[in-house]
Amino acid sequence: MSDQEPVEANQTGSVTPLRPRAAAPTPAPAPSQTAPSPPMVVSFDRAELRDILNLYGRKVAEGEWRDYAIDFTPSKAVFSIFRRASEFPLYRIEKDPKLARKQGAYSVVAATGLILRRGPELARVIAVLDRKVKLVAG
Numbered sequence: 001m002s003d004q005e006p007v008e009a010n011q012t013g014s015v016t017p018l019r020p021r022a023a024a025p026t027p028a029p030a031p032s033q034t035a036p037s038p039p040m041v042v043s044f045d046r047a048e049l050r051d052i053l054n055l056y057g058r059k060v061a062e063g064e065w066r067d068y069a070i071d072f073t074p075s076k077a078v079f080s081i082f083r084r085a086s087e088f089p090l091y092r093i094e095k096d097p098k099l100a101r102k103q104g105a106y107s108v109v110a111a112t113g114l115i116l117r118r119g120p121e122l123a124r125v126i127a128v129l130d131r132k133v134k135l136v137a138g
Contacts, residue, residue, distance in 0.1 A: 040074060041072045041073065041074055042072060042073065042074065042075065042076050042077045042095060042096070042097055043072045043077050044070075044077050044079065044095060048095070048122050051122055051123055051126065052079050052093055052122075052126065055126055055129060055130055056068060056081065058130070059081075059129075059130075064083070065081050065082065065083060065090070066082060066083055066084055067081075067082040067084065068080060068081050068082065069082070069089070075096065075098070076094055076095060076096040076097075077094070077095040078092050078093070078094050078095075079092070079093040079094075080092050081093070081129075088111055089111060090110070090111050091108055091109065091110060091111070091116075091129060092108070092109040093106070093107075093108055093122075093125075093126060094106070094107045094108075094109060095122075099118075100120065103118050103119075104118050104119035104120040104121075104125070105120060106118065106119060106120070106121070106122045106125040106126075107119075107125065108125055108126060108128055108129060116128045116129075
């Protein structure tokens with residue numbers, strides 16, 4: 001017995017050294033008791049981001065747009081487009097899988113909240129933002 005070991009006195013007054021117990025093996029958790037997985041998050045896939053960023057790059061080159069933000073939530077993914085970094089978004093491109101069978105998963109929403117276009121194909125939905133300039137004869 002050393003001076004640094006903890007001791008315990010019993011009722012008879014004798015001192016017995018305390019030794020740490022060996023740790024009992026912990027049972028493996030049952031499959032139903034495993035740690036909960038993180039909540040699923042809706043996001044844009046690589047092809048969707050390519051289409052959106054191609055449009056964004058053209059509009060930046062034209063000087064119309066300056067900044068963007070991407071938000072991924074459990075219910076929907078949002079690509080917000082800004083004219084300047086410090087103001088509200090001009091447009092939001094949203095992906096909401098819950099609406100996929102009803103109205104289409106994709107939508108373009110203006111700053112006022114007006115839904116400009118909604119549909120099942122992203123390329124056709126974002127075409128509303130890629131308007132070509134038409135010459136009007138007068």
